[in-house]
């Protein structure tokens with residue numbers, strides 16, 4: 121059995137106290153929410169904080185009622201569990217892609233513990249990294265932790281570990297905004313700007329910044345869906361996630377976004393696919409053009425489940441399914 125190392129556990133009651141705890145802990149302190157990602161990583165010594173600062177006792181992160189700002193956005197606390205998020209009536213009604221992505225995460229037990237913020241800040245994944253310490257030691261580790269080389273692309277100067285969050289591609293596709301609070305104050309960033317295409321430095325936020333809330337755009341004339349490919353439908357991480365968003369102008373697509381999860385170190389937007397949809401009625405030829413456009417830049421590597429060429433082929437299939445679903449909903 122893998123055991124957690126010993127560590128200091130802090131339970132702040134406010135964002136301010138959490139920031140102070142992180143300042144006191146320095147670079148060896150990490151925030152934890154549900155712990156469904158961090159604790160397994162600590163057991164495998166992939167992440168080794170000596171102080172763990174829980175965010176679960178902070179009321180600002182536990183908003184269970186959406187509230188509207190001046191632009192009609194709905195703010196959801198980052199500390200809401202995935203179960204809470206997926207059953208919230210306002211989210212189910214106006215943001216079904218978000219509730220569907222939350223429901224698609226792993227198992228009920230993990231959704232009861234795992235949070236929205238933890239899902240958006242999830243560590244990137246790789247077959248050579250998500251292993252026990254002894255396993256990783258046997259291959260002399262890798263660049264992401266304790267080693268020097270990338271086993272997926274040995275001549276590469278960077279790590280290609282994969283963004284495997286279900287909600288992140290949806291957040292990017294619908295244009296969600298994130299409230300980050302750090303020692304110097306707060307800032308609001310578009311979800312797309314939270315991510316870097318780098319398996320090690322995959323988040324653009326500072327380590328001491330706390331994701332406090334996620335702001336969902338007003339539901340005014342747009343729709344979005346999420347389609348997920350994984351081996352076991354009741355359990356597994358996505359090896360491909362497709363989030364598709366369209367803003368309708370009558371029966372035509374005024375604007376679109378297609379974002380792929382599980383194919384890069386960040387959710388990957390495909391502007392060419394969006395361009396293929398603009399001005400169309402989402403007829404079969406437009407969907408086929410968008411699926412083809414999404415297929416080309418999708419470059420999965422051999423570091424997650426399934427054969428990589430098959431995963432790439434599946435991009436066409438899942439983009440098609442997602443867009444067909446949007447078309448069916450519009451037709452009514």
Ligand SMILES: Cc1cc2nc3c(=O)[nH]c(=O)nc-3n(C[C@H](O)[C@H](O)[C@H](O)COP(=O)(O)OP(=O)(O)OC[C@H]3O[C@@H](n4cnc5c(N)ncnc54)[C@H](O)[C@@H]3O)c2cc1C
Pocket residue numbers: 150151152153154155156157158159160175181198199202224225226227230233234235236237238239240241242243284285286287329330331332355356357358
């Ligand atoms: C068996 C198994 C299957 C899984 N399957 C899936 C799946 O299918 N899809 C999927 O998306 N995920 C999956 N996960 C991963 C994980 O359970 C979820 O992503 C979950 O939502 C993570 O949330 P958490 O609150 O538990 O994160 P934690 O483990 O608490 O934190 C994860 C990371 O985010 C940081 N963090 C957390 N909250 C904040 C915040 N508010 N501000 C700043 N930083 C923060 C932590 O410091 C840590 O680095 C799976 C995990 C396991 C063990």
Ligand code: SF4
Pocket residue numbers: 245246247248249262263264265269270271272273278279280281319423
């Ligand atoms: S992509 Fe390479 S460096 Fe990154 S975790 Fe995998 S093997 Fe390690």
